[in-house]
């Protein structure tokens with residue numbers, strides 16, 4: 001083996017002693033490249049060898065150089081999930097311009113409220129807060145929030161009300177009241193603010209939108225998180241009005257976060273039962289990457305807008321891990337077999353109450369056979385074709401809207417510049 005090969009091999013194995021001694025003899029080895037343009041730093045990054053990466057950096061190696069697939073060492077570490085190494089290397093801008101490496105905070109995922117869950121059992125506190133002139137109320141009808149807009153740019157805003165405006169509504173038997181929390185950043189409140197809110201009660205432009213899938217994507221990030229929380233809890237109330245254990249009537253408790261059975265003999269009253277609390281359904285959503293690293297698998301359901309392709313997704317079944325659910329759903333829906341699975345980020349999806357668990361998954365087979373019941377078509381899309389779709393140049397298909405985790409996962413893959 002040449003010194004160059006020995007050096008690259010030692011870096012890939014994480015052999016700090018050999019890396020250091022070879023460097024002492026031949027400092028020019030530092031930025032030497034081997035197969036496919038990989039440097040020692042990239043190989044150390046690939047296998048998560050922190051100390052070797054640190055030593056190479058301290059000798060002044062070029063951390064910005066890229067291999068034949070345009071990956072920097074940072075891209076390699078980030079793709080393989082070696083967070084400690086990618087943090088060490090810092091952001092290098094390895095992905096194409098316009099593609100951020102870190103997946104952005106998810107739409108529906110921002111927590112602007114402190115839920116103060118401990119206060120849910122404090123009836124006196126809740127009652128005082130109910131009539132507090134500073135308390136803000138949001139109204140929902142058939143799980144749609146009352147909004148003003150849409151404005152010219154298509155965005156909408158939640159209509160906010162004060163106690164005076166809603167106190168009659170609160171008396172109605174059918175009204176479900178949920179305590180969402182207190183604002184983390186207290187906005188400077190002024191009397192004119194309160195007057196403004198009251199005035200909006202009769203605002204002409206307010207309405208309850210009818211198409212949740214589209215209309216719920218029109219909020220600011222701050223409001224989307226509140227809408228997701230409220231809508232999922234209300235959806236649970238609307239579907240679980242009777243006790244799932246005995247079919248008896250139930251009463252709202254704990255600021256709208258619990259329904260207790262009114263039948264004194266019911267088993268659900270003994271011990272803690274998840275049937276009494278709002279439910280969340282975990283769903284895996286995954287971008288499957290071709291074994292060649294340069295294509296991804298996207299599919300379309302019949303109901304999708306014409307030309308749109310998205311990540312495959314499916315409900316996690318009882319007794320299943322995230323990884324197993326990813327493998328099962330991908331094989332069911334596309335016939336493709338999946339090996340390694342890595343979690344990327346998640347998104348609450350309030351239609352009605354899913355938690356989308358976003359993963360990258362590496363395929364170990366490539367033949368596609370779709371499940372016709374669910375998927376109309378699934379295809380391998382080359383990286384460049386996906387980039388073109390995002391950029392709006394030579395568009396051959398459309399990606400889902402930016403508010404969806406599907407969109408963010410695909411973007412993330414482009415940014416990490418994967419080439420296995």
Ligand SMILES: NC(=O)c1ccc[n+]([C@@H]2O[C@H](COP(=O)([O-])OP(=O)(O)OC[C@H]3O[C@@H](n4cnc5c(N)ncnc54)[C@H](O)[C@@H]3O)[C@@H](O)[C@H]2O)c1
Pocket residue numbers: 281283285310311312313314315329347349351354356374400404405406407
């Ligand atoms: N945010 C996003 O980017 C995004 C993208 C894709 C899908 N989604 C959401 O993910 C959800 C699941 O995806 P899918 O439809 O492909 O799942 P899926 O592939 O598991 O198929 C859905 C079918 O599974 C059955 N099912 C099993 N458990 C269920 C449960 N708890 N609730 C409802 N149906 C259940 C039903 O027969 C249903 O028709 C969808 O409801 C969709 O709203 C979100």
Ligand SMILES: [Mg+2]
Pocket residue numbers: 312313314315329333374
């Ligand atoms: Mg599915």
Ligand SMILES: [Mg+2]
Pocket residue numbers: 314315329
């Ligand atoms: Mg399923």
Ligand SMILES: [Mg+2]
Pocket residue numbers: 313314315329332333374
């Ligand atoms: Mg499925």
Ligand SMILES: [Zn+2]
Pocket residue numbers: 243244245246247248261262263266267268
């Ligand atoms: Zn019961």
